[in-house]
Amino acid sequence: MNFSSKLIEKAVDAFATLPGIGRKTALRLVLHLLRQDIRFTEQFSAALVNMRANIRNCSLCHNLADAEQCQICSDPRRDHSLICVVEGVRDLMAIEDTGQYRGLYHVLGGVISPIDGIGPADLNIDSLLQRIDQGTIREIIMAISPTIEGETTVFYISKKIQPNGPQLSTIARGVAFGGDLEYADEITLGRSIVARMPYSAK
Amino acid sequence: MNFSSKLIEKAVDAFATLPGIGRKTALRLVLHLLRQDIRFTEQFSAALVNMRANIRNCSLCHNLADAEQCQICSDPRRDHSLICVVEGVRDLMAIEDTGQYRGLYHVLGGVISPIDGIGPADLNIDSLLQRIDQGTIREIIMAISPTIEGETTVFYISKKIQPNGPQLSTIARGVAFGGDLEYADEITLGRSIVARMPYSAK
Numbered sequence: 001m002n003f004s005s006k007l008i009e010k011a012v013d014a015f016a017t018l019p020g021i022g023r024k025t026a027l028r029l030v031l032h033l034l035r036q037d038i039r040f041t042e043q044f045s046a047a048l049v050n051m052r053a054n055i056r057n058c059s060l061c062h063n064l065a066d067a068e069q070c071q072i073c074s075d076p077r078r079d080h081s082l083i084c085v086v087e088g089v090r091d092l093m094a095i096e097d098t099g100q101y102r103g104l105y106h107v108l109g110g111v112i113s114p115i116d117g118i119g120p121a122d123l124n125i126d127s128l129l130q131r132i133d134q135g136t137i138r139e140i141i142m143a144i145s146p147t148i149e150g151e152t153t154v155f156y157i158s159k160k161i162q163p164n165g166p167q168l169s170t171i172a173r174g175v176a177f178g179g180d181l182e183y184a185d186e187i188t189l190g191r192s193i194v195a196r197m198p199y200s201a202k
Numbered sequence: 203m204n205f206s207s208k209l210i211e212k213a214v215d216a217f218a219t220l221p222g223i224g225r226k227t228a229l230r231l232v233l234h235l236l237r238q239d240i241r242f243t244e245q246f247s248a249a250l251v252n253m254r255a256n257i258r259n260c261s262l263c264h265n266l267a268d269a270e271q272c273q274i275c276s277d278p279r280r281d282h283s284l285i286c287v288v289e290g291v292r293d294l295m296a297i298e299d300t301g302q303y304r305g306l307y308h309v310l311g312g313v314i315s316p317i318d319g320i321g322p323a324d325l326n327i328d329s330l331l332q333r334i335d336q337g338t339i340r341e342i343i344m345a346i347s348p349t350i351e352g353e354t355t356v357f358y359i360s361k362k363i364q365p366n367g368p369q370l371s372t373i374a375r376g377v378a379f380g381g382d383l384e385y386a387d388e389i390t391l392g393r394s395i396v397a398r399m400p401y402s403a404k
Contacts, residue, residue: 045247
């Protein structure tokens with residue numbers, strides 16, 4: 001594309017470095033900025049720079065935080081004896097959005113994957129074990145993707161937790177609500193037959 | 203969505219104000235910024251703020267410009283006796299991308315549209331007539347989208363140009379009626395410039 005302006009070209013290039021944004025979309029965004037007041041662009045940029053400069057990782061659960069501890073860890077109304085272990089902050093946000101969970105979290109920062117060179121030492125596993133060692137945790141819920149790497153990670157952590165430690169559980173696996181049975185994959189369907197639950201009319 | 207961080211929330215909101223970007227995409231972009239070095243976000247923001255603060259309209263053709271005149275108007279190798287009239291800068295860029303045109307431009311800033319309250323006085327028509335009055339223009343090429351509003355605008359301008367003024371032509375039909383100029387493919391658009399036809403008011 002030909003912009004006949006270095007300023008426009010640099011701004012388009014900036015947007016186009018973001019994932020999922022091509023140069024045509026980038027140009028549309030730049031022209032949108034041009035139609036707005038200059039303060040719009042200033043506030044937009046300030047929000048990003050301010051976020052990037054001041055965001056931290058929660059010292060307890062490694063969630064994104066504005067302060068030393070994240071809003072969840074510092075909330076006294078939440079159940080501090082429950083930890084839900086997730087791969088990343090997007091999984092944490094997805095669980096928060098369900099409104100079904102009122103305990104704390106622990107963000108691993110990935111899963112064990114030898115093929116990608118990610119071992120247990122690259123993840124926030126030691127800090128999880130330290131939290132467990134303090135003796136106030138009643139249950140650890142593993143909310144990890146059911147992949148080979150995910151299962152490996154769950155297995156590794158389960159072996160690290162002392163037998164007299166907290167209860168270890170995983171989120172329920174099965175056919176999704178509202179999903180058609182015939183479209184469920186074979187492994188999910190097979191396992192949900194094996195792991196069938198007693199029916200109780202509500 | 204629940205972010206448990208005001209900084210993240212503000213950054214997501216900033217991205218989500220842009221056209222075509224929802225909150226899920228916005229979150230993905232914010233998390234992308236977090237994975238990059240802090241200088242990435244600083245340079246990204248600086249490119250946008252710098253662009254917005256320093257971009258101007260070319261004093262001659264109203265194209266986006268880094269200086270008093272745009273790169274096209276200040277290029278002595280281009281044919282300064284030829285003016286291609288376009289609705290907006292995206293149309294200008296689309297024509298430039300064809301590589302078929304070596305004259306100058308004039309950006310109207312829209313088309314006459316009574317239903318949207320846009321009259322001739324809201325467009326850069328007076329400055330076009332002033333450029334024509336200087337007597338050095340040989341031909342005016344109207345590259346306006348073939349819509350009712352576009353045709354009206356071409357008709358209006360044709361009536362304003364003196365009979366002893368420059369030749370008036372329109373880009374060749376080949377661009378579908380009712381189609382937006384900026385979405386035409388490069389070959390069609392390029393050929394329409396080359397095979398332009400003399401304009402005759404119907």
